[in-house]
Amino acid sequence: MAMDHVDDTAGDSGADGATGVGAAHGAGSSGDLERELASVVGGLRTHLEWLLGLGVSHAPAGPTPRSSPPSADGVETSGDTQAGDAVMGSGNTLSLLDNPGPGREGLAAVRGLLGDCQRCRLSRDRVQIVFGQGNPTADLMFVGEGPGRDEDLQGKAFVGAAGRLLTKMIQAMGHHREDVFIANVVKCRPPRNRNPEPDEMASCEPFLLAQIRAIRPTVIVTLGRFAAQTLLQTDQSIGRLRGRLHTFHLDGDQVALCPTYHPAYLLRNPGAKRAVWEDLQLVMALLDRPASGR
Numbered sequence: 001m002a003m004d005h006v007d008d009t010a011g012d013s014g015a016d017g018a019t020g021v022g023a024a025h026g027a028g029s030s031g032d033l034e035r036e037l038a039s040v041v042g043g044l045r046t047h048l049e050w051l052l053g054l055g056v057s058h059a060p061a062g063p064t065p066r067s068s069p070p071s072a073d074g075v076e077t078s079g080d081t082q083a084g085d086a087v088m089g090s091g092n093t094l095s096l097l098d099n100p101g102p103g104r105e106g107l108a109a110v111r112g113l114l115g116d117c118q119r120c121r122l123s124r125d126r127v128q129i130v131f132g133q134g135n136p137t138a139d140l141m142f143v144g145e146g147p148g149r150d151e152d153l154q155g156k157a158f159v160g161a162a163g164r165l166l167t168k169m170i171q172a173m174g175h176h177r178e179d180v181f182i183a184n185v186v187k188c189r190p191p192r193n194r195n196p197e198p199d200e201m202a203s204c205e206p207f208l209l210a211q212i213r214a215i216r217p218t219v220i221v222t223l224g225r226f227a228a229q230t231l232l233q234t235d236q237s238i239g240r241l242r243g244r245l246h247t248f249h250l251d252g253d254q255v256a257l258c259p260t261y262h263p264a265y266l267l268r269n270p271g272a273k274r275a276v277w278e279d280l281q282l283v284m285a286l287l288d289r290p291a292s293g294r
Protein backbone atom coordinates (compact mmCIF):
# COMPACT_ATOMS: atom_id res chain seq x y z
CA MET A 1 0.00 0.00 0.00
CA ALA A 2 1.09 3.53 -0.66
CA MET A 3 2.60 5.30 2.30
CA ASP A 4 1.74 8.83 1.29
CA HIS A 5 0.16 11.12 3.77
CA VAL A 6 -3.08 13.02 3.75
CA ASP A 7 -3.11 15.85 6.21
CA ASP A 8 -6.08 18.11 6.68
CA THR A 9 -4.76 21.52 7.44
CA ALA A 10 -7.66 23.31 5.83
CA GLY A 11 -8.06 26.66 7.42
CA ASP A 12 -11.63 26.70 8.67
CA SER A 13 -10.61 29.04 11.40
CA GLY A 14 -13.33 31.33 12.52
CA ALA A 15 -16.09 29.55 10.62
CA ASP A 16 -19.42 30.21 12.14
CA GLY A 17 -22.98 30.72 11.06
CA ALA A 18 -22.73 34.48 11.28
CA THR A 19 -20.07 34.76 8.61
CA GLY A 20 -21.20 31.95 6.34
CA VAL A 21 -22.67 32.49 2.93
CA GLY A 22 -26.13 31.46 4.06
CA ALA A 23 -26.10 33.97 6.89
CA ALA A 24 -25.35 36.73 4.45
CA HIS A 25 -28.60 36.31 2.56
CA GLY A 26 -30.50 39.51 2.71
CA ALA A 27 -27.40 41.65 3.08
CA GLY A 28 -28.46 44.94 1.69
CA SER A 29 -25.43 47.19 1.41
CA SER A 30 -22.57 46.96 -1.06
CA GLY A 31 -20.26 46.66 1.96
CA ASP A 32 -22.11 43.53 3.07
CA LEU A 33 -21.88 42.15 -0.45
CA GLU A 34 -18.15 42.80 -0.60
CA ARG A 35 -17.61 41.08 2.73
CA GLU A 36 -19.66 38.13 1.55
CA LEU A 37 -17.65 37.84 -1.66
CA ALA A 38 -14.38 38.13 0.27
CA SER A 39 -15.52 35.35 2.60
CA VAL A 40 -16.44 33.07 -0.31
CA VAL A 41 -13.19 33.73 -2.17
CA GLY A 42 -11.14 33.24 0.99
CA GLY A 43 -12.82 29.91 1.72
CA LEU A 44 -12.32 28.75 -1.86
CA ARG A 45 -8.65 29.72 -1.80
CA THR A 46 -8.09 27.83 1.45
CA HIS A 47 -9.72 24.72 0.07
CA LEU A 48 -7.74 24.84 -3.18
CA GLU A 49 -4.51 25.25 -1.23
CA TRP A 50 -5.47 22.21 0.81
CA LEU A 51 -6.06 20.19 -2.36
CA LEU A 52 -2.74 21.32 -3.83
CA GLY A 53 -1.05 20.28 -0.61
CA LEU A 54 -2.42 16.82 -1.19
CA GLY A 55 -0.95 16.75 -4.65
CA VAL A 56 -4.42 16.74 -6.24
CA SER A 57 -4.19 18.29 -9.65
CA HIS A 58 -7.89 19.00 -10.11
CA ALA A 59 -10.69 19.87 -7.76
CA PRO A 60 -13.78 17.67 -7.35
CA ALA A 61 -16.49 18.70 -9.77
CA GLY A 62 -19.02 21.16 -8.50
CA PRO A 63 -22.72 21.13 -9.35
CA THR A 64 -23.15 21.23 -13.13
CA PRO A 65 -26.16 20.65 -15.35
CA ARG A 66 -26.20 16.95 -16.17
CA SER A 67 -26.58 16.61 -19.88
CA SER A 68 -24.58 13.42 -20.25
CA PRO A 69 -24.64 9.98 -18.62
CA PRO A 70 -22.68 9.32 -15.41
CA SER A 71 -18.95 9.34 -15.88
CA ALA A 72 -17.04 6.12 -16.22
CA ASP A 73 -16.09 6.08 -12.56
CA GLY A 74 -19.73 5.90 -11.60
CA VAL A 75 -19.81 9.27 -9.88
CA GLU A 76 -22.85 11.33 -10.74
CA THR A 77 -23.49 14.95 -10.03
CA SER A 78 -26.98 16.30 -9.99
CA GLY A 79 -27.84 19.27 -12.12
CA ASP A 80 -29.95 21.03 -9.54
CA THR A 81 -28.34 19.84 -6.35
CA GLN A 82 -25.52 21.46 -4.49
CA ALA A 83 -22.72 18.97 -3.94
CA GLY A 84 -23.20 19.13 -0.21
CA ASP A 85 -26.88 18.41 -0.53
CA ALA A 86 -26.08 15.19 -2.38
CA VAL A 87 -25.07 13.92 1.04
CA MET A 88 -28.72 13.53 1.82
CA GLY A 89 -29.19 11.21 -1.14
CA SER A 90 -31.92 12.96 -3.08
CA GLY A 91 -33.90 10.61 -5.32
CA ASN A 92 -31.87 7.97 -7.06
CA THR A 93 -28.82 10.16 -7.43
CA LEU A 94 -25.69 8.32 -6.54
CA SER A 95 -23.91 10.81 -4.36
CA LEU A 96 -20.20 11.31 -4.27
CA LEU A 97 -20.28 10.18 -0.69
CA ASP A 98 -21.58 6.81 -1.82
CA ASN A 99 -18.73 6.46 -4.25
CA PRO A 100 -15.96 8.97 -3.59
CA GLY A 101 -13.32 6.98 -5.41
CA PRO A 102 -10.29 5.37 -3.83
CA GLY A 103 -7.47 6.75 -1.79
CA ARG A 104 -6.10 10.26 -1.86
CA GLU A 105 -8.45 11.68 -4.48
CA GLY A 106 -11.45 10.02 -2.87
CA LEU A 107 -10.60 11.65 0.42
CA ALA A 108 -10.13 14.96 -1.35
CA ALA A 109 -13.59 14.58 -2.86
CA VAL A 110 -15.07 13.89 0.58
CA ARG A 111 -13.29 16.90 2.03
CA GLY A 112 -14.60 18.99 -0.83
CA LEU A 113 -18.17 17.92 -0.10
CA LEU A 114 -17.70 18.72 3.56
CA GLY A 115 -16.69 22.26 2.63
CA ASP A 116 -17.31 24.83 5.35
CA CYS A 117 -19.82 22.44 6.87
CA GLN A 118 -22.59 23.85 9.02
CA ARG A 119 -24.85 20.83 8.95
CA CYS A 120 -25.03 20.60 12.73
CA ARG A 121 -24.67 22.90 15.73
CA LEU A 122 -21.07 21.83 16.35
CA SER A 123 -20.07 24.23 13.58
CA ARG A 124 -20.87 27.19 15.83
CA ASP A 125 -18.05 26.81 18.33
CA ARG A 126 -15.33 25.07 16.36
CA VAL A 127 -12.11 26.75 15.33
CA GLN A 128 -11.81 24.45 12.34
CA ILE A 129 -13.00 21.17 10.92
CA VAL A 130 -10.77 18.23 11.84
CA PHE A 131 -11.07 15.93 8.85
CA GLY A 132 -8.53 13.32 9.90
CA GLN A 133 -5.12 12.48 8.54
CA GLY A 134 -2.83 9.67 7.59
CA ASN A 135 -2.25 7.13 4.85
CA PRO A 136 -5.15 7.39 2.35
CA THR A 137 -4.89 3.67 1.54
CA ALA A 138 -4.15 2.44 5.06
CA ASP A 139 -4.79 -1.14 6.09
CA LEU A 140 -5.46 0.11 9.59
CA MET A 141 -7.84 2.93 10.45
CA PHE A 142 -8.58 4.40 13.88
CA VAL A 143 -11.86 6.16 14.59
CA GLY A 144 -12.42 8.22 17.71
CA GLU A 145 -15.43 10.25 18.73
CA GLY A 146 -14.50 13.88 18.08
CA PRO A 147 -11.80 16.53 18.26
CA GLY A 148 -10.73 18.03 21.56
CA ARG A 149 -9.22 21.43 22.22
CA ASP A 150 -5.76 20.67 20.83
CA GLU A 151 -7.23 19.03 17.75
CA ASP A 152 -9.57 21.97 17.17
CA LEU A 153 -6.67 24.40 17.35
CA GLN A 154 -4.28 22.37 15.19
CA GLY A 155 -6.79 20.93 12.74
CA LYS A 156 -5.49 17.40 13.23
CA ALA A 157 -6.99 14.36 14.91
CA PHE A 158 -5.47 12.98 18.12
CA VAL A 159 -2.65 15.43 18.74
CA GLY A 160 -3.16 16.10 22.47
CA ALA A 161 -2.26 13.87 25.39
CA ALA A 162 -4.64 11.15 24.22
CA GLY A 163 -3.12 11.44 20.76
CA ARG A 164 0.37 10.90 22.11
CA LEU A 165 -0.85 7.76 23.83
CA LEU A 166 -2.47 6.63 20.59
CA THR A 167 0.86 7.13 18.84
CA LYS A 168 2.50 4.84 21.40
CA MET A 169 -0.22 2.24 20.84
CA ILE A 170 0.35 2.38 17.08
CA GLN A 171 4.10 2.05 17.52
CA ALA A 172 3.64 -0.87 19.92
CA MET A 173 1.73 -2.57 17.11
CA GLY A 174 4.78 -2.19 14.88
CA HIS A 175 3.43 0.68 12.78
CA HIS A 176 4.20 4.33 12.29
CA ARG A 177 1.49 6.88 12.80
CA GLU A 178 1.87 7.87 9.15
CA ASP A 179 1.01 4.30 8.12
CA VAL A 180 -2.53 4.46 9.47
CA PHE A 181 -5.48 6.79 9.01
CA ILE A 182 -6.98 8.54 12.02
CA ALA A 183 -10.43 10.13 12.01
CA ASN A 184 -13.39 10.84 14.25
CA VAL A 185 -17.14 10.35 14.10
CA VAL A 186 -17.77 14.10 14.41
CA LYS A 187 -15.33 16.46 12.78
CA CYS A 188 -15.97 19.51 14.92
CA ARG A 189 -15.17 19.86 18.60
CA PRO A 190 -18.15 19.52 20.93
CA PRO A 191 -18.21 22.52 23.30
CA ARG A 192 -16.30 21.92 26.53
CA ASN A 193 -15.51 18.43 25.23
CA ARG A 194 -19.01 17.21 25.98
CA ASN A 195 -20.20 14.01 24.37
CA PRO A 196 -21.46 14.38 20.81
CA GLU A 197 -25.26 14.28 20.56
CA PRO A 198 -26.99 11.61 18.44
CA ASP A 199 -28.18 14.10 15.84
CA GLU A 200 -24.67 15.56 15.53
CA MET A 201 -23.20 12.11 14.97
CA ALA A 202 -25.94 11.34 12.45
CA SER A 203 -25.13 14.55 10.54
CA CYS A 204 -21.44 13.74 10.33
CA GLU A 205 -21.58 9.96 9.90
CA PRO A 206 -22.00 10.04 6.08
CA PHE A 207 -18.60 11.70 5.82
CA LEU A 208 -16.95 9.08 8.02
CA LEU A 209 -18.51 6.32 5.93
CA ALA A 210 -17.26 8.02 2.78
CA GLN A 211 -13.77 8.22 4.26
CA ILE A 212 -13.91 4.48 4.93
CA ARG A 213 -15.08 3.89 1.35
CA ALA A 214 -12.10 5.86 0.04
CA ILE A 215 -9.52 4.23 2.32
CA ARG A 216 -10.91 0.68 2.32
CA PRO A 217 -8.99 -0.42 5.41
CA THR A 218 -8.60 -4.05 6.38
CA VAL A 219 -9.32 -3.28 10.02
CA ILE A 220 -10.99 -0.40 11.82
CA VAL A 221 -10.14 0.15 15.47
CA THR A 222 -12.82 2.21 17.18
CA LEU A 223 -11.74 4.20 20.21
CA GLY A 224 -14.41 4.60 22.85
CA ARG A 225 -18.09 3.81 22.84
CA PHE A 226 -19.40 6.41 20.40
CA ALA A 227 -17.33 5.25 17.44
CA ALA A 228 -18.13 1.59 18.11
CA GLN A 229 -21.82 2.22 18.65
CA THR A 230 -22.05 4.40 15.55
CA LEU A 231 -20.39 1.98 13.17
CA LEU A 232 -21.90 -1.18 14.65
CA GLN A 233 -25.30 0.46 15.09
CA THR A 234 -25.71 -0.80 18.60
CA ASP A 235 -26.23 0.67 22.04
CA GLN A 236 -24.12 -1.93 23.81
CA SER A 237 -21.46 -0.64 26.17
CA ILE A 238 -17.82 -0.56 25.13
CA GLY A 239 -17.13 -3.02 27.95
CA ARG A 240 -19.39 -5.56 26.25
CA LEU A 241 -18.24 -4.78 22.71
CA ARG A 242 -14.48 -4.90 23.22
CA GLY A 243 -12.40 -8.06 23.46
CA ARG A 244 -13.36 -9.50 20.09
CA LEU A 245 -13.46 -8.63 16.41
CA HIS A 246 -16.75 -7.55 14.86
CA THR A 247 -17.80 -7.30 11.25
CA PHE A 248 -18.62 -3.85 9.90
CA HIS A 249 -20.84 -4.01 6.82
CA LEU A 250 -20.49 -1.31 4.18
CA ASP A 251 -21.92 -1.49 0.67
CA GLY A 252 -21.94 -5.27 0.75
CA ASP A 253 -18.32 -5.41 1.87
CA GLN A 254 -17.18 -6.61 5.25
CA VAL A 255 -14.49 -4.88 7.26
CA ALA A 256 -13.10 -6.22 10.53
CA LEU A 257 -13.78 -3.85 13.40
CA CYS A 258 -12.13 -3.94 16.79
CA PRO A 259 -13.70 -1.80 19.52
CA THR A 260 -11.43 -0.74 22.34
CA TYR A 261 -11.21 1.93 24.99
CA HIS A 262 -10.47 5.54 24.09
CA PRO A 263 -6.90 6.69 24.90
CA ALA A 264 -8.39 9.50 27.02
CA TYR A 265 -10.04 6.83 29.15
CA LEU A 266 -6.70 5.08 29.48
CA LEU A 267 -5.12 8.27 30.76
CA ARG A 268 -7.67 8.29 33.57
CA ASN A 269 -7.70 4.52 34.03
CA PRO A 270 -4.21 3.12 33.34
CA GLY A 271 -5.37 -0.28 34.57
CA ALA A 272 -7.35 -0.66 31.33
CA LYS A 273 -4.17 -0.66 29.22
CA ARG A 274 -3.91 -4.42 29.49
CA ALA A 275 -7.37 -4.87 27.99
CA VAL A 276 -6.51 -2.48 25.15
CA TRP A 277 -3.31 -4.34 24.43
CA GLU A 278 -5.30 -7.57 24.20
CA ASP A 279 -7.62 -5.88 21.70
CA LEU A 280 -4.74 -4.57 19.63
CA GLN A 281 -3.17 -8.00 19.53
CA LEU A 282 -6.31 -9.26 17.80
CA VAL A 283 -5.79 -6.59 15.17
CA MET A 284 -2.09 -7.38 14.81
CA ALA A 285 -2.87 -11.05 14.26
CA LEU A 286 -5.40 -10.18 11.59
CA LEU A 287 -3.05 -7.80 9.77
CA ASP A 288 -0.30 -10.41 9.84
CA ARG A 289 -2.48 -12.74 7.80
CA PRO A 290 -2.03 -12.75 4.01
CA ALA A 291 -4.37 -10.24 2.39
CA SER A 292 -7.37 -11.86 0.72
CA GLY A 293 -9.39 -10.33 -2.04
CA ARG A 294 -8.34 -6.71 -1.62
Ligand code: SF4
Nearest residue numbers: 117120123187188204
Ligand atom coordinates in the same frame (compact mmCIF):
# COMPACT_ATOMS: atom_id res chain seq x y z
S1 SF4 B 1 -19.64 17.90 13.16
FE1 SF4 B 1 -19.71 17.20 11.04
S2 SF4 B 1 -21.82 17.60 10.36
FE2 SF4 B 1 -21.46 18.84 12.21
S3 SF4 B 1 -20.78 20.82 11.40
FE3 SF4 B 1 -18.92 19.60 11.86
S4 SF4 B 1 -18.40 18.63 9.91
FE4 SF4 B 1 -20.53 19.35 9.74
